[in-house]
Amino acid sequence: MRERYPGYNVLAKRNTPSWNEQTRRVIDARMAIHPDAHAFFSDEEWPTVLALCRRIVPQPPDRSHPAPVAAMVDAKLASGQVDGYRDYRLPHQGEAWRRGVRALDAEAHARSGAKFHELDPARQDEILKAAEEGKTRSNAWGNMPPALFFSERLVHDVVGAYYAHPAAWNEIGFGGPASPRGYVRLNFDRRDSWEAAEARPGREEEARRENARVG
Secondary structure (H helix, E strand, C coil), X not given: XXXXXXXXXXXHHCCCCCECHHHHHHHHHHHCCCCCCCCCCCCCCHHHHHHHHHHHXXXXXXXXXXXXXXXXXXXXXXXXXXXXXXXXXXXCHHHHHHHHHHHHHHHHHHHHCCCHHHCCHHHHHHHHHHHHHCCCCCHHHCCCCHHHHHHHHHHHHHHHHHCCCHHHXXXXXXXXXXXXXXXXXXXXXXXXXXXXXXXXCCCHHHHHHHHXXXX
């Protein structure tokens, strides 16, 4: 897959006017999260949570510091931090996650005789597709609509965690919180000198050189 922002590393902004002390504390805390740290999910649930996150946001296998997505989701649930709203058909987010993880394991067992994380990626995707479409077989879902869990909890929380991490910011050329520097050149196809340069076809090295100077 072609890099859109070759050579760009948002963490190079850490000690520049782009970030203030509060931003540095928040980002440092995210970078310090261990990928296998979990306080909310049990050891039995954890392998399935890891597998779910890998299917929702697959990361390049050669990425040196992948976003610890599952651990970030776990940390949010363990802290009791909530979105401030939820669909009335879903239980509280912690209960929704517990029920959803167990139901996906039950779904996998009903279809293939194994837990979700024990299946190959293609079979895992089949089960996720069934949940997305509400075409599940297991009664472990209870009165929680599987399609709603898929869209409002699973995808919402996993994707949200991924794009809160610098690994994803490098991928999309995002500069992180614009505090205190802010952004000036806001028109189409313009960028400030401290923003990432997108690679044009055949001009990747030029973008790499520019991104090495971003900070």
